[in-house]
Amino acid sequence: MRIGELARRVGTTTRTLRYYESRGLLPARRDGNGYRTYGEDDVRLLEQIRTLQDFGFELEETRPFVECLRSGHPAGDSCPASVAVYRRKLGELDALIGELTSVRAQVGAELARAEEAMAGLAADAGAAPDGPEPRCELRGTG
Amino acid sequence: MRIGELARRVGTTTRTLRYYESRGLLPARRDGNGYRTYGEDDVRLLEQIRTLQDFGFELEETRPFVECLRSGHPAGDSCPASVAVYRRKLGELDALIGELTSVRAQVGAELARAEEAMAGLAADAGAAPDGPEPRCELRGTG
DNA sequence: CCTGGCGTTGACGCCGACGTCAAGGATTAC
DNA sequence: GTAATCCTTGACGTCGGCGTCAACGCCAGG
Numbered sequence: 619m620r621i622g623e624l625a626r627r628v629g630t631t632t633r634t635l636r637y638y639e640s641r642g643l644l645p646a647r648r649d650g651n652g653y654r655t656y657g658e659d660d661v662r663l664l665e666q667i668r669t670l671q672d673f674g675f676e677l678e679e680t681r682p683f684v685e686c687l688r689s690g691h692p693a694g695d696s697c698p699a700s701v702a703v704y705r706r707k708l709g710e711l712d713a714l715i716g717e718l719t720s721v722r723a724q725v726g727a728e729l730a731r732a733e734e735a736m737a738g739l740a741a742d743a744g745a746a747p748d749g750p751e752p753r754c755e756l757r758g759t760g
Numbered sequence: 761m762r763i764g765e766l767a768r769r770v771g772t773t774t775r776t777l778r779y780y781e782s783r784g785l786l787p788a789r790r791d792g793n794g795y796r797t798y799g800e801d802d803v804r805l806l807e808q809i810r811t812l813q814d815f816g817f818e819l820e821e822t823r824p825f826v827e828c829l830r831s832g833h834p835a836g837d838s839c840p841a842s843v844a845v846y847r848r849k850l851g852e853l854d855a856l857i858g859e860l861t862s863v864r865a866q867v868g869a870e871l872a873r874a875e876e877a878m879a880g881l882a883a884d885a886g887a888a889p890d891g892p893e894p895r896c897e898l899r900g901t902g
Numbered sequence: 903c904c905t906g907g908c909g910t911t912g913a914c915g916c917c918g919a920c921g922t923c924a925a926g927g928a929t930t931a932c
Numbered sequence: 933g934t935a936a937t938c939c940t941t942g943a944c945g946t947c948g949g950c951g952t953c954a955a956c957g958c959c960a961g962g
Contacts, residue, residue, distance in 0.1 A: 622938065632939090637920060651928060653939055673863050677919070695874040704871040711864040715857060721815050722853040729846040732837040764908065774909090779950060793958065795909055819949075903962105910957070921945080928939065 619656045621646075628664040635664075641677055643667065643684050663687050666694040679703050761798045763788075770806040777806075783819055785809065785826050805829050808836040821845050 621632045638644040639654075644663060646654035663684055670680045682703055683694030694700055763774045780786040781796075786805060788796035805826055812822045824845055825836030836842055 620939075631920085633920060633922085636941095641919095651939075653928085671919090673867060674860075693874070693877070695870060696878060698878075701871065701874050701878070704867055704874065707867055708864065708871065711860055711867065715860050715864065718816075718853055718857050718860070722850065722857065725815060725846055725849055725853065728837060729843065729850065732835070732843050732846065735835070735838060736840075736843070762909075773950085775950060775952085778911095783949095793909075795958090813949095905961090907960090908958080910955100912954085913952105914954105915952075916950095917948100919946100923944085924942085926940080928937100930937075931935090932933100 619660075621654045621656070624656045624660060624664070627661055628668060630664070630668065638664075638667065638677070643677070643681060659687075663694075673707075675703075675707065679707070761802075763796045763798070766798045766802060766806070769803055770810060772806070772810065780806075780809065780819070785819070785823060801829075805836075815849075817845075817849065821849070 619627075621635055625632045625635055635644060635654075639646055644660060644667075646656060646660075649655050666683050666687060667677075667680045670683060671677070682697060682699035686697035686700050687694045689697070691697060695704065761769075763777055767774045767777055777786060777796075781788055786802060786809075788798060788802075791797050808825050808829060809819075809822045812825060813819070824839060824841035828839035828842050829836045831839070833839060837846065
């Protein structure tokens, strides 16, 4: 199998496969013309990489999985190094979700506050809630 | 106030302030030497930007808040456009948190599966759970 | 006068994962 | 034969928010 067919089979581009090769993942044999040649193992290897990429793993983080597969394991996550990456990622995900949840709460609070303030101003001035603009046109445009 | 002092007061760098100016946020008057000159309004404006940046807003998303402040409003979020950005951001945050939560669940499941498989293999072969390596050395290193 | 510390503009560097184009050689279809 | 399609390498572009360096101007202290 050559690079174009492999790319089609895993739903990516030849550029991506060459990039993976340049990073040391996905090595390729060459035929007489210098064309890259791949086998079924490479399909599995790429599917592993794509799955992790879809999870938001960086390419470097997929390396233990790739090396695990290449060393003969049936699955990329059958090696301790891969499991360690899983664990690290879980921690990062938890931390990130926690931060985002905190930010979400703060933004929600700011939104509520702003809406209340605008409603209060609208009530005070008797203006429409959608267009308070005291002197909202920018003077410095020219 | 000149650029260095302003940067120190809001806890950022002069590079950042010049960058904001180049993006059309934070305009500056100049004194006789061509030095940028700022006032207290600019401190508030920058604090608004930094707060939003800390929330993960892109610079472009802070523009409505900045224009709101510059148009004379007491707060950057007293304008409908700013409130709209808040709402949009809440939606993005919810979507992102949802995706990350889903990914976290999938990664957690994969981790559990991998750990169970490794434990099963270790029991089958009587090997240590930390070093299964059937033929783990990479052959293609040289 | 020299040094040091502020200011100015311009321009390149960084990161990650590729996209895209260039210029050529090989293969395949008709 | 020839056109279309595939392959090769190399190199620059993308995006955001600056960092960092270069080369220079302005001013105060000793």
